[in-house]
Amino acid sequence: xxxxTRSSMPAFQEYCEAIxxxxxxxxxxxxxxxxxxFEGRLxxxxxxPNVALFANGHVAMEVAIQTSGIRxxxxxxxxxxxxxxxAIIRNGLTPVFCDINEVDxxxxxxxLEALITPRTSAIVATHVYGYVCHVEAIQRIADQYGLTVIxxxxxxxxxxIHGVGIGNYGDAAMFSTHATKVFHTIEGGVVSFxxxxxxxxIDNITNFGFTxxxxxxxxxxxxRMNEFEAAMGICNLRHIEDEIAKRKQAxxxxxxxxxxxxxxxxxxxxxxxxxxxxxYPVIFDGYRRNREEILSLLAEHDMIARRYFYPSVDSAECxxxxxxxxxxxxxxxxxxxxxxxxxxxDLTPQEADAVCDIILG
Ligand SMILES: *Cc1c(COP(=O)(O)O)cnc(C)c1O
Numbered sequence: 001x002x003x004x005t006r007s008s009m010p011a012f013q014e015y016c017e018a019i020x021x022x023x024x025x026x027x028x029x030x031x032x033x034x035x036x037x038f039e040g041r042l043x044x045x046x047x048x049p050n051v052a053l054f055a056n057g058h059v060a061m062e063v064a065i066q067t068s069g070i071r072x073x074x075x076x077x078x079x080x081x082x083x084x085x086x087a088i089i090r091n092g093l094t095p096v097f098c099d100i101n102e103v104d105x106x107x108x109x110x111x112l113e114a115l116i117t118p119r120t121s122a123i124v125a126t127h128v129y130g131y132v133c134h135v136e137a138i139q140r141i142a143d144q145y146g147l148t149v150i151x152x153x154x155x156x157x158x159x160x161i162h163g164v165g166i167g168n169y170g171d172a173a174m175f176s177t178h179a180t181k182v183f184h185t186i187e188g189g190v191v192s193f194x195x196x197x198x199x200x201x202i203d204n205i206t207n208f209g210f211t212x213x214x215x216x217x218x219x220x221x222x223x224r225m226n227e228f229e230a231a232m233g234i235c236n237l238r239h240i241e242d243e244i245a246k247r248k249q250a251x252x253x254x255x256x257x258x259x260x261x262x263x264x265x266x267x268x269x270x271x272x273x274x275x276x277x278x279x280y281p282v283i284f285d286g287y288r289r290n291r292e293e294i295l296s297l298l299a300e301h302d303m304i305a306r307r308y309f310y311p312s313v314d315s316a317e318c319x320x321x322x323x324x325x326x327x328x329x330x331x332x333x334x335x336x337x338x339x340x341x342x343x344x345x346d347l348t349p350q351e352a353d354a355v356c357d358i359i360l361g
Contacts, residue, residue, distance in 0.1 A: 002303040002351055006344040007179045008243045010235035018231040029226040030207070038185075038230040041237055045158065046175075047165030048192040052202045053225040057154050057176025060189030061087040063223055064172045065124070067202045070148050072119035077107040078314040078323075078331040080126035084152045085313050088124060096120070097314045099328040104131040104267055105281075105338075108330070112141050122148040127156040127166065128309075129279040129340070131267055135161065135169040150174070155278045157183045158240060162272040167192030172199065177233060182247070182278045183240050185233035188225050246345040247277035253349040254280050254341060257356035263287030264359075279308070280341040282359075283334065291337050294359055301358050305339040 009015075022028060035053060042051050054060035065074075065087055074088045078097040088095045096115050101108040107125040123142055125133045133151065142149045149170035157175050159166045167173040177188035193199040201218055204211050209220025236243075258264055265283040269275065284291040291307070298305050312331040314323035325332050341355055 002342045002347070002355065003344075004304040004306045004340070004342050005180045006346055007184060008236060008239065008345050010232070010239060014235050014238075015232065018235050019228060022227055027227065029224055031203070031224075032227045032230075034227045034230040034234065035225060038233045038237075041234060042190060045237060045240070046167045046190075046192055047160070048167040050193050050196050050199065051167075052191045052193075052199075052206065053230065054189035054191065054206060054223045055225055055229075056187045056223075057174055057178060057189035058083040058087060059221065059223040060176070060191050061124075061150070061152060061174045062090055063202060063205050063221065064150055064174055064191045064193070064199075065091045065093070065122075067199050067205055068122070068148050068150065068171060070122040072121050073117060074122045074124050075107075075112060075115050075120060075147075076124045077126050078312045078328045079105055079128060079309055079334065080152060080313055081154065081309065082313050082316055083154075084124060084126055085316075085319075094119075097323055097328050097331075099330045100128075100334070101134075102330055102334075104128065104270065105334055106131060106133040107138070109134050109137040109141060112138070116145055116147075120145065120147060122150060124150045124152065126152040126154070127159075129267070129281045130155050130159060130273075130275050130277070131270060132156060132159065132161060132166060132273055133169075139169070154181065156276065157181060157278070158244070158276050160274045165192075168194065171195065177229075182244065182276045183233075183236055185225065185229040185236070188229050188233065189223075243345040244276050247343060247347075248275075249349055250343060250347040250352045251277045251280050253352040254282075254343075254356065257353065257360070258282060261287070261360065277343065280343045281308075281338050282341060283337050284339065285337050291339055295339060298355065298358055301354075303342060303355050303358060305341050305355075307335075308338065308340045310335045310338075 151173040153173040154176035172193040175190040177185040205220040206223045209218030211217035263286040312335040
């Protein structure tokens, strides 16, 4: 059996040591010592000036959007996790879907300007499979129109562009540290942000909006990361480079086997980006078997690939028919053709070979 993903774990004893102090302190949540230590280590690792920690990535994005104070319309990508557009709508804002580019499947900056109206206040875009958005071009447009930029960086933990941590781009960036991600805290989320003054309410909003023992300054939520999760984060952060190196070996084997096969497209690495090998996307476009056939064929051999992202989020059932598919044809095209192959640190190159044998067989 080859699952689509498998959580990295520190040694059992290492985690036990990390949580041991809590049997003395009895401080299990609410910005305890472990939480604060983890925050500091994360800032160093991500190379960002400020971070806030959360119960999960989705609520982290909801709180980042609320704290930034954006209003009205938000231009966003349809080729993402449903979390991104849900977070916009649950803040009472209106998503405006901008189609993606065909090269790396991130938001197409050339289509942004046509979607800007007097009500537009922000761009919320997703780095896809670790391929980063065209951050410079997006920032130029945002600056020109006075828009806030927030990135869903759930796929891009630890990546850099020409040595600059990905969390430094935009006004804020959200990382999910869910068990299935490259780096995890069991469940969890992180927001990095540039301007500490603008985001000063972020920890208060995460804790019901309390600004003092008896003062509630904001309509907040409960989105706190607990100490057990922070302890898992501290442990996993010690091993992240090794885990990424192991993922790279498996990914490299996929690339060796699948490059140059007619009807199979791989996404080219972007210059200057250090990857985390979070996912291995393969586009079946004119291959002798279509995506659904490959998915079932792999499943018959107990190998689990995933249609991801699927469906294009603008066509989610819960949004009714509010967003016609004709407006985002590229997103729909790729949502019908992409599979992400099994990829995790413990996946051996031999297992990657076995997956390729089925795809190419
Ligand atoms: C995983 C993921 C999320 C949601 O994160 P959770 O921690 O599961 O809430 C949001 N966006 C993207 C792109 C993701 O991959």
